[in-house]
Amino acid sequence: MVASPALQVSGLTRSFGGLPALAGVDLELRPGEVVGLLGPNGSGKTTLINVVSGVYRPTSGKVELLGHDATGRAPERLVRLGLNRTFQTPRPFRPLSVLENVQVALRHGRDARQSPEEILDLCGLGGQGGLPAESLNSSQQKRLDLARALATAPEVLLVDELAAGMRHDELDGAAELLRKLAAAGRALLVVEHLMGFVRQVTDRVVVLNAGTTIFAGSLEEASEDPHVVEVFLGA
Ligand code: ADP
Ligand code: MG
Numbered sequence: 001m002v003a004s005p006a007l008q009v010s011g012l013t014r015s016f017g018g019l020p021a022l023a024g025v026d027l028e029l030r031p032g033e034v035v036g037l038l039g040p041n042g043s044g045k046t047t048l049i050n051v052v053s054g055v056y057r058p059t060s061g062k063v064e065l066l067g068h069d070a071t072g073r074a075p076e077r078l079v080r081l082g083l084n085r086t087f088q089t090p091r092p093f094r095p096l097s098v099l100e101n102v103q104v105a106l107r108h109g110r111d112a113r114q115s116p117e118e119i120l121d122l123c124g125l126g127g128q129g130g131l132p133a134e135s136l137n138s139s140q141q142k143r144l145d146l147a148r149a150l151a152t153a154p155e156v157l158l159v160d161e162l163a164a165g166m167r168h169d170e171l172d173g174a175a176e177l178l179r180k181l182a183a184a185g186r187a188l189l190v191v192e193h194l195m196g197f198v199r200q201v202t203d204r205v206v207v208l209n210a211g212t213t214i215f216a217g218s219l220e221e222a223s224e225d226p227h228v229v230e231v232f233l234g235a
Contacts, residue, residue, distance in 0.1 A: 003030050003031045003032065004030075004067075005028045005029060005030055005064075005187075006029050006030060006031050006065070006066055006082075006155055006156050006186075006187035007027070007028070007029040007052070007063070007064070007065055007066075007083070007156045007187060007189075008027075008028050008029075008062075008063075008064040009025060009026060009027040009028070009048075009052060009061070009062070009063050009064075010026050010061055010062045010063075010064075011024050011025075011026065011060065011061040011062065012024070012025045012026075012027075012048065012051060012052075012058055012060075012061035012062070012063065013025075013058060013059045013060045013061050014047055014051050014056055014057075014058050014059050015059045020059075020211050021044050021047040021211050022044045022047050022048055022051065022058075022211045023044075023210075023211040023212050024061070024212065025044070025048060025061075025208070025211070025212065025213055026213065027048075027189075027206060027213075029156060029187035029188070029189055030187060031155070031185045031186065031187050032182050032183070032185050032186070032187070033182060033187060033188070033203045033204075034178060034179070034182045034188040034189075034190055034201055034202045034203050035187075035188070035189050035190070035202060035203065035204055035205065035206060036190050036191075036192060036198045036201070036202035036204070036205035036206070036219065037189055037190065037191045037205070037206055037208065038191075038192070038193075038198065038205050038206070038207045038208070038222070039207055039208035039209055039231070040209065040231055040232060042210075043208040043209050043210060043211065043231075044208050044210070044211040045160070045191045045208060046088055046160055046191070047211075048208070049085050049158045049160050049189070049191065051063075052070075052083070052085075052158060053075055053078060053083060053084070053085040053158060054070075054072070054073050054074050054075040054077065054078045055075060057072045058071060058072060065078065065081050065082065065083050065156060066081060066082050066155060066156070068081055070083070076108065079108060079109060079110075079152050079154070080110065082110065082153075082154055082155035082156060083154055083155070083156040083157075083158070084109075084149040084150075084152045084154040084156075084157060084158075085149060085157070085158035085159070085160065086142070086145045086146050086149050086157075086158070086159050086160055086162060087145055087160060088160040088161045088164075088191075090141045090142055090144065090145035092133035092134075092136070092141060092144055092145065092148070093133060094132070094133050094134040095132070095133075095134070096132075096133055097129060097130055097131060097132055097133065098120065098125060098128050098129050098130070098131050098132075098133055098136070098144055099116055099117070099120065099129030099130065100133075101133050101144060101147075101148055102116040102119055102120060102129075102144075102147050102148060102151050103116050103151075104148075105147075105148040105149070105151035105152055106151045106152075108152060109151055109152025109153050110152060110153040110154075111153040114151065114153065116129070116151065117129060119147050119150050119151050120147055122147070122150070122177065123143040123144070123146050123147040123150070123177065124143050124170070124173055124174075124177075125140065125143055125144060125147060128140070138165045139165055139166045139167060139170055142162050142164075142165065142166065143174075146159070146162060146177075150181075154186065155185075155186055155187065156186070156187045156188075156189075157181065157186055157187070157188050157189075158188075158189045158191075159178065159188060159189065159190045159191065159192075160191045161191055161192060161193070162174055162178075162190070162192070163175075163192055163194050163197045164192070164193065164194070171194070171196075171197055171200075172200075174197075175197055175200040175201045178190060178201050179200075179201060190202060195219075198219060199219055202219060204216070204217060204218055204219070205217070205218070205219050205222050207222055207225075207228050207231075209227075209231045214227050214228060214231065215227065215228050
């Protein structure tokens, strides 16, 4: 049996000052799968995450989350319904400790009984809960941001460039963690530029260019698609 989609995005459009950053994107995420969202800089990847997670309202189109109409809902509401995201540039509560950052997220999420220490362990921040968030390097901030998102117990997780800025020896751990989350039944959308990481983590990919989908299928096929090759080489 094929599971029904956890997230279904139809005809999603968002314009800024009359210019479309997203122009009619369709996307579906099923429980247990990791979909890679690829595309050159400025192609609309972060905008898609921002619109789906309620940071921006769509200009038109529809977002369905776990059977609910989630179009244009506020981020807090979406978190309660089971969706959360990470940020390309994380902004932790800087004066708070690493542990306190996760505790805040736990209180706003769907399962406050989870152990914040276990979530930090899972994200490779075990033993670092007492550090001030502002003392973390960029890779640690990305992992804290992931911990914050996981603390809300999402069924659908949108991950914006987690691997960017990670050291080589941290990538395998990050890839393993994302696979583990999918194996536990979550649906993941992963924006990433590092192709090795995309290959390791994703089941299939969607490629955006100028706010529209130019390819959907396997990464292998994408790398042989003339239009995909052209937009990447032209970027
Ligand atoms: P990507 O994440 O693929 O690099 P973005 O989604 O960040 O691309 O950006 C897509 C386009 O939308 C870009 O042209 C960008 O300048 C524009 N854009 C994104 N957010 C805003 C905003 N808040 N105001 C104006 N333009 C925006
Ligand atoms: Mg982006």
